Amino acid sequence: MDPHARGRPGNAYTVRSVYFDSPGLICYHAKQNGAPVREKYRVRTYEPGSAPIFLERKARQGQLYRKEKAWLGDAGLGCLAARDGLGSPAAAGCPSVVQRLLYRMDRQSFVPTVLIAYEREAYVEWADQDTVRITLDRNLRAQAAPRLEEIHDEEDLRPLLTHGAILEVKFSDVVPWTLRELTRRFPLLRRACSKYAASIEHVVLNSATTKGVGVHAQLL
Numbered sequence: 001m002d003p004h005a006r007g008r009p010g011n012a013y014t015v016r017s018v019y020f021d022s023p024g025l026i027c028y029h030a031k032q033n034g035a036p037v038r039e040k041y042r043v044r045t046y047e048p049g050s051a052p053i054f055l056e057r058k059a060r061q062g063q064l065y066r067k068e069k070a071w072l073g074d075a076g077l078g079c080l081a082a083r084d085g086l087g088s089p090a091a092a093g094c095p096s097v098v099q100r101l102l103y104r105m106d107r108q109s110f111v112p113t114v115l116i117a118y119e120r121e122a123y124v125e126w127a128d129q130d131t132v133r134i135t136l137d138r139n140l141r142a143q144a145a146p147r148l149e150e151i152h153d154e155e156d157l158r159p160l161l162t163h164g165a166i167l168e169v170k171f172s173d174v175v176p177w178t179l180r181e182l183t184r185r186f187p188l189l190r191r192a193c194s195k196y197a198a199s200i201e202h203v204v205l206n207s208a209t210t211k212g213v214g215v216h217a218q219l220l
Helices: 026-032 073-082 089-093 096-107 177-185 195-204
Strands: 013-021 037-045 054-061 064-071 111-126 131-144 158-161 166-170
Touching: 013 026, 013 096, 013 195, 026 037, 026 195, 037 096, 054 096, 064 096, 073 096, 111 195, 131 195, 158 195
Parallel strands: none
Antiparallel strands: 013 037, 013 111, 037 054, 054 064, 111 131, 131 158, 131 166
């Protein structure tokens, strides 16, 4: 079991993320259109009061994925919320992921677009040549146009997934034998399962033709 989850109710911890996007939802449409090169930015934290706060960038180029992260802290979160230092020489001393987001905020008007929260049950196996991580995410909920300082607020979050869980299996080299065996025994399909896209559709775009969230298991 992930040591961060051990001993907590349900052996799970809460994940909270504020995602950034442009007014035209550049990141969302790149994801939905299957753009081979795309990226997204988020501020992520966990339990209120003691958990660290990170700024993360997830980028994809073809089949290659990369994640960058930088510790923000309360001071950095406040500066980001106020958009202090945009285009100023002071930004040159920031980690590259912070500089990239500041550039997007300046050039493409990136703003906090959606707050997503859920409870995560996580397991880790340290193999000889790879690390396999399995997560079960439950009680997915979201809120449109949050302020960064509202990252721990629950009042305006709308439930998107109240039954079942989102299963993710993450690895860097060889597909784990267990995953191959499960795929063989059961007709499992590789399906996209983006919490960000689902949240945009149901709390930002607020599609009147969709009831509930079409969440599918994804084999990563």
